[in-house]
Amino acid sequence: MINHLYNELDLHFSEMVNIRRYLHMHPELSFQEVMTAKYIADYYKNLGIDVRENVGGNGVVATIKGASPGLTVALRADFDALPIQDEKEVEYKSTVPGVMHACGHDGHTATLLVLAKILFQNREQLKGNIVLIHQHAEEYAPGGALPMIQDGCLDGVDVIFGTHLWATEPVGKIQYRVGPIMAAADRFEINILGKGGHGAQPHKTKDAILIGSQVVTSLQQIVSRKIDPVHSAVVTVGSFMAENAFNIIANSATLIGTARSFDEDVRQQIEYDIEKVVKGTCLMNEADYRYDFFRGYPAVVNHEEETVFLKEVAGKVPGVHEVEESPLQMGGEDFSYYLQHVKGTFFFTGARPFHTEHAYPHHHPKFDIDEKALLVAAKTLCTAVIQYQSNFKQESLAKTN
Secondary structure: OHHHHHHHHHHOHHHHHHHHHHHHHOOOEOOOOHHHHHHHHHHHHHHOOEEEEEEOOOEEEEEEEOOEEEEEEEEEEEOOEEOOOOOOOOOOOOOOOOOEOOOOHHHHHHHHHHHHHHHHHOHHHOEEEEEEEEEOOOOOOOOOHHHHHHOOOOOOOOEEEEEEEEOOOOOOEEEEOOEEEEOEEEEEEEEEEOEOEEOOOHHHOEOHHHHHHHHHHHHHHHHHHHOOOOOOEEEEEEEEEOOOOOOEEOOEEEEEEEEEEOOHHHHHHHHHHHHHHHHHHHHHOOOEEEEEEEEEEOOEEEOHHHHHHHHHHHOOOOOOOEEEEOOOEOOOOOHHHHHHHOEEEEEEEEOOOOOOOOOOOOOOOOOOOOOHHHHHHHHHHHHHHHHHHHHHHHHHHHHHO
16 A cells, blocks of 8 residues: 555655645745635645644644544644745745745645645545644744644644654655754843943943843853753854944843753753843842743654654655664754654654755755655655554554454
8 A cells, every 4th residue: 555655646746846836935924824724724625634724823734534443643744934035046936025935844734735635535545543733833932833732633643743854964864863853942031231321431331231241151151061061052142232322331232042952951950040140240240130031842852662663664765765863953843742742753854955965054045945855755754654553453453362
């Protein structure tokens, strides 16, 4: 059966590409994906697949019921875009000013839609149920995963698989990792409240820029001197705002940044230590402050059994040339919430454009993928579904006997 499904996916590859390019040309930002959600829902309705709309917001969930008993396997694809101007000169360039698919979510959606079509057409040979989760708002915390879960997208689900097209790795490579694979992604904001004044009279002021600069420097010691070296972490100040005339000493300054970690204890320590640094620096300079730490997505932590399973089956997928352990990735993903509720795994599918060894990274204005990766992703997810159901049957029979 699996070879038949592979052949069907090959025959529908051009449809995947067309869907991906259409979505690439018509991107929508997180929490604004009304037309994209309608496109997805209409695709399922036209096929006759049961579909539920407005799940946790703009989410869409479709369900395929197999002819034989079995587990319920969920597959997830996200479909929001980013506030970035598309600078590629291609026929499928974004038509929406300042918005583009710079992370491959258009490809995730196209992959899952066509895979669902093939599975539905062969449902009489399927075991169990397949739940197709099309998630909105992955790019912007609090994200779409949690409200979709709260709205029942995982009800009855036994296991979940998801993949991310990875433009920095070649087509044909699958990367997996047991345990943490992507970091918790948090944001912090620090407001330094000093005392402004004339640039010629610094002794009468409490210079918010100087104090903020001391804070930025001191924050770098959290990871280098406070966190156990065997744990990975990042503290980055990405924005420092204190706009004034050239001869004015700043009354206030705002620092905005991100913290990344894999371990929950490290995450808590970073949150606590940032405030210690800010408080101590401001105390020394007789200034006040406001500090907010906004928790984003938790770390993506893959389940061992399902990850080892994925590793084993991926190596047998046509088009997959290499299966390797992924390095830890400091990027965040709200797929983490699904894995907190059901067992499963999240993996990377190489999608580097064929004409370069140094692809533009994710979230870059010239980001693009090799569309052959869509087919590799579809076949790998397809194999995971079919083989997982098959293994379940064999194990159940063994226990019965």
